[in-house]
Amino acid sequence: MSADSFHHGVEQEMKSRPGGVVYDFDDFLSVVGNSNSKKVEVVELKHEGIRDWTDGHSAVKLKKLPKLADLKVVQLRRGSRSMFVKISHEEEDFTELDFLQNKFQLKIPTTLRPQDKGIEEAKKRDILKKLGPLMPPNRRLFWSSLHVSNTDEE
Structure with missing residues (x-):
């Protein structure tokens, strides 16, 4: 289909x-x-089915790299710690970009995400304020029970 x-x-x-x-x-x-x-x-999809991945990018290395919007072709190779990119479709060869921290280990986490990621408290309030009156009371439970995230999680 x-x-x-x-x-x-x-x-x-x-x-x-x-x-x-x-x-x-x-x-x-x-x-x-x-x-x-x-x-x-x-x-x-529930949080119990999502692995708890850690962020391993290097902020220092990212400053030197091209912006994602400028990339035309991106290739990730199994077993490699680098990302291979082309800035234009006419380029013959890929440029290798090393964007991970040196100490970061490439391995699949065994732990699962402990809770839903959630949304910001202000966004939840805004949704309930604007959309709440437009829906029947029995349909507001989903929106009022949305998990709220901590802003420092990102």
């Missing part, structure tokens, strides 16, 4: 909803699951 076909099926299912409205994540899961003649298996 092509992506366009899939998205069209989801859009059709949304339009078939009363008022064409999706209020919360449970509504969205239902829409996707019922779309495309119910040929879709929806798997909800």
Whole structure:
């Protein structure tokens, strides 16, 4: 099934909803699951299924590198600590960029993420203030129970 076909099926299912409205994540899961003649298996991603990856980039090395928006081709090679890039499609050879800290070890973490990442408190308040009055009271639970993140986690 092509992506366009899939998205069209989801859009059709949304339009078939009363008022064409999706209020919360449970509504969205239902829409996707019922779309495309119910040929879709929806798997909800929860924090228990995400590994707790650590950030290993070097801030000093990143200052010298081109911006992501300027890169045209990016290649990551298994077993290598570098990223290989092309700034234009006409370039023949890749440029090797070393962006990781020297002490950072390439290994898959065994621990899982301990909690949901969440959103900022101000953003949650803003959503509840602006969207809360537009939805039925029984649909506000999802939004009011969103996990709030600490701003220093990033």
